[in-house]
Amino acid sequence: MAGGMVAGLLERADGEWMARKTLEMVEIKSVTMDEAEMCRYYADALRALGLAVDVREVTPGRNNLYARIPGTGGGPTLALNGHVDTVPIHGAWPPRREGDLIYGRGTTDMKGPMAAVLGAAKALIESGVKLKGDLVISAVVGHEEAVARKDGPRAYIEDLNAGRTKADRILIVEGEEDIWLMSMGSANFVITLTSDKGGTHTNNTPFGENPIRFMGELIGAVNRRQREMDAGDRHPLAGPERIDLGVASAGDLYNRTPTHCTLIGTRRWMPGKTVADITAELDALARPFAEAGRLGFDLKIEQEREPFETPVDDVAVKAVIAAAERVTGATPKVVGRRIVGDANLYVHGTGIPTFYYGASNHTAHADVEWVSVERIRRSAQVYLAAAAAYCGVAE
Ligand SMILES: [Zn+2]
Structure with missing residues (x-):
């Protein structure tokens, strides 16, 4: 039965593996416009899980990456989305781990969360559990610095509209263990x-x-x-x-x-x-x-x-809320913000309901940036439980 399968799936989320991936990614500097090496790393990490990677050139060497864990059919597609670039590096070097925390530029914004996505994909693939709908991973360049003019997110919108990659819901893996579903x-x-x-x-x-x-x-x-x-x-x-x-x-x-x-x-x-x-x-x-x-x-x-607001009773939002309750034991806060993010672009550019749930982001852009390994692991579990509920589990 699906309930037991999901429990087995969550147990496979390997925090130490995700911590190693986070550290490896933070070792690679990937300031906006200079993401090529990080794009290669992330594409290789997806391929190592057995996934085919659609490498979408945004500008030479700077690529959006799309990978799909195909479902058995009859379920909706959930896309987990994040960016691979960071703000310009100052301090926070070299990256290091101290206990539960990994320090370094890009740990929380958002290489830790991108490692959680890899960890969730690895658990799902190795478990043999089949979802009905597809689980898609989309990694974009060009998020952070104004110089990029959001070229990665805009290319993603083009590709969604052209059918090159698919999503019925986009979950941006950014946040503070809360459901961020509205921006002015x-x-x-x-x-x-x-x-x-x-x-x-x-x-x-x-x-x-x-x-x-x-x-x-x-x-x-x-x-x-x-x-x-x-x-x-x-x-x-x-x-x-x-x-x-x-x-x-x-x-x-x-x-x-x-x-x-x-x-x-x-x-x-x-x-x-x-x-x-x-x-x-x-x-x-x-x-x-x-x-x-x-x-x-x-x-x-x-x-x-333009503003965006995804309803709190949206089926995918409800799936993530229930998944977060299951994993963390607490009901996540539902938040709206005056500040904008990529969801404003995605919702307005594609009409696809979009919202955010992530491990942490309160040290994003800070002099000292860090992420908690335990929170990365938990967020991967939330993505797995949410994907099982939203995409459906094949019997
Ligand atoms: Zn940022």
């Missing part, structure tokens, strides 16, 4: 006010006509808009929407009227609205100040990501 949309905005009175002595331009005055009024309006949002609808998991400013710049000398005023910030919004709505809202917020000052006006929207 996010966009950077650049608002520029320009004045034809600029570049002359301030004595020649009344302050009432100085573009800095209108930039100040616009900043006041941004503050009022945030207070309205704080008092308005709140997402139950992620709280109120946000408008934040990071750069305010104008002028070049204490007694010259500026030609330009620039405000740069971030707008984060709830599911149900799109970047088009947000662009229109920012335009309506800012343009009246330009018009009042007879100033030139420009609004640019950059790095936009």
Whole structure:
């Protein structure tokens, strides 16, 4: 019967084997755009498990990797997804193990989790247990650094849409033993006010006509808009929407009227609205100040990501929650975040429900990065139990 088979499957998750794989991967530096050696390592590790690997070139030497453990048929496909690149290395070298913890750049973000995926695949293959649906492993490059422009995740979306690789659900193996199933949309905005009175002595331009005055009024309006949002609808998991400013710049000398005023910030919004709505809202917020000052006006929207939300009662989400309860003995927290991740891209680019569950990530990008071997092993067990429940076990 399936229950006993799943218990046998979970027992096969070998934490020490996954710890060795994690250390080997962390020994290979794989900063974004320089992932070639790590791609070779991961492809070889999948082949060593007996899997055929589809090597999808993103740029020369930088490859997404897709491998499939075929089911017997009649079940849905679960894709376990993660990235093989890391943030640029500083400190955290050489990698080392101390007891349950492995230290080094990329241990938690996300070579430990990618080792958990290998460990889950190894346990499933060696157990002889057959799932009905396919279990797919997808490893992407180009996640971390803006220079890659998300080329790996975008290539994955192309390949899903073209049928080169399949998924009915995508589980990104990132997280803190919690179910992360919603992120707000996010966009950077650049608002520029320009004045034809600029570049002359301030004595020649009344302050009432100085573009800095209108930039100040616009900043006041941004503050009022945030207070309205704080008092308005709140997402139950992620709280109120946000408008934040990071750069305010104008002028070049204490007694010259500026030609330009620039405000740069971030707008984060709830599911149900799109970047088009947000662009229109920012335009309506800012343009009246330009018009009042007879100033030139420009609004640019950059790095936009639409929001995503996968329902908590989705069949795959429920499978992972039940699997985490079984493995850890506790009900995982369901979380939503204001920050975006690759799920925003996947859901918007493919329509495939996506969410996250991972061993840990709170030391990601930190000076001292580490991962727990026990948590890697547990997460591999969660992936196995979830795949058994979601894909089905063939009798
Ligand atoms: Zn990261």
